[in-house]
Amino acid sequence: MKQITTISCKLKVSPEMAKEIDATMESFANACQYIHDNSDKKLTNRVAMQSLMYDAVREKFQLSAQTTIHAIRRVCANRKTSKTNKIKNESSLTFTPTSVDYDSRTFSLDTKIWIVSLKLLTKRTRFELLIGNYQRGILKGSKPKSAVLNKRKNSTYYINIHVDNIAPEPENTYKVIGIDLGRTDIASTSEGESWSGKNVTSKRNHYSQMRAVLQKKASKGTRSSRRRCRQLQQRLSGKERRFQKHINHEITTYLVKKAATNKFSIAIEDLTNIRQRTNKQRRSKKERRLSNNWAFYQFRMFLAYKCVLNGVKLILVNPAYTSLTCHKCLHIHPTKGKSYRHGKDYHCQHCGWKGDADYNGAKNIAALGLNVNQPGGSWLSCKVSNLDFIPRQLTIWDVLEGY
Numbered sequence: 001m002k003q004i005t006t007i008s009c010k011l012k013v014s015p016e017m018a019k020e021i022d023a024t025m026e027s028f029a030n031a032c033q034y035i036h037d038n039s040d041k042k043l044t045n046r047v048a049m050q051s052l053m054y055d056a057v058r059e060k061f062q063l064s065a066q067t068t069i070h071a072i073r074r075v076c077a078n079r080k081t082s083k084t085n086k087i088k089n090e091s092s093l094t095f096t097p098t099s100v101d102y103d104s105r106t107f108s109l110d111t112k113i114w115i116v117s118l119k120l121l122t123k124r125t126r127f128e129l130l131i132g133n134y135q136r137g138i139l140k141g142s143k144p145k146s147a148v149l150n151k152r153k154n155s156t157y158y159i160n161i162h163v164d165n166i167a168p169e170p171e172n173t174y175k176v177i178g179i180d181l182g183r184t185d186i187a188s189t190s191e192g193e194s195w196s197g198k199n200v201t202s203k204r205n206h207y208s209q210m211r212a213v214l215q216k217k218a219s220k221g222t223r224s225s226r227r228r229c230r231q232l233q234q235r236l237s238g239k240e241r242r243f244q245k246h247i248n249h250e251i252t253t254y255l256v257k258k259a260a261t262n263k264f265s266i267a268i269e270d271l272t273n274i275r276q277r278t279n280k281q282r283r284s285k286k287e288r289r290l291s292n293n294w295a296f297y298q299f300r301m302f303l304a305y306k307c308v309l310n311g312v313k314l315i316l317v318n319p320a321y322t323s324l325t326c327h328k329c330l331h332i333h334p335t336k337g338k339s340y341r342h343g344k345d346y347h348c349q350h351c352g353w354k355g356d357a358d359y360n361g362a363k364n365i366a367a368l369g370l371n372v373n374q375p376g377g378s379w380l381s382c383k384v385s386n387l388d389f390i391p392r393q394l395t396i397w398d399v400l401e402g403y
């Protein structure tokens, strides 16, 4: 399976070079904006766009031929994304000067001395890469064909290099680990393992209290103290996010490693397009929480990505009834609106099974996953995993950051 990973590399940039990069980004963004503002908003075909806009853009902005083409592609791609994401006001698309696209004609990488050369506005410039062994290991011997130059909020510059690598083909197995995501427990598996969310919840509550206090303070006091409070607030939200990210990394790494060594597949609930799918029927409280919560979303992204990299098959199963059904006898409470589940406990009135509700859910997910994996039979409605829901922005660097 071919998998494109993005390796984020910090660049060593002198103040003069920074000016040159900023000017290039400015031109690129202006060119994109010009293309967008001066063409039919419905046009997303880049060949058509190129024949319409190329000459004008080249004349107006001092971009190289190749970069001009990238600006055209960028506009087409952004329009397509806003279309799929159903953003109504297409004309409001704005381009900020924070990135430029590169290909093998406008950038090159020398892995002997760890230098990239980039075509900037006036000339080609070489930059030293400030990277560690992890990045070197992946870049060594690779022949990257594309990259994106990025400016981060703290005015540091990164080149995100796209590397094709061959991930092992996932093996078909008859063993499946089901994973149920929840709040009291972040994750429970059909193997009986679980990770308590208590730690995370209490930390989050602590942060949200602090944020409330700061919010109050930020509305009063002198100008400088208000600014200080705002800075603190921003730092806090970052801390909270990093903490959750760390937890998500730990659990998903553990699970995927375990699955890879023991030749298991992993099954989780399919929450893609849950908004559209369950429009007619009311979504359960759990479905609402899981599909709206970025932490769970991140967990699923990490899991998906690591599965691909480690050749573990990820199966997405239909989430309907996974928490209501008894995994022993497959019965559901006969009365509409009632359930054998009460918070953390599950007590089946049909066969008498008693136990942890999340474990029960994970068992059902594993059973559904196993069913998908077996050729022929699919008596339970489900859908084999497709990894389309992984957003392109998520990079290997996100996955491995902090390790």
Ligand SMILES: [Zn+2]
Pocket: 326, 327, 328, 329, 330, 331, 348, 349, 350, 351, 352, 353
């Ligand atoms: Zn039962």
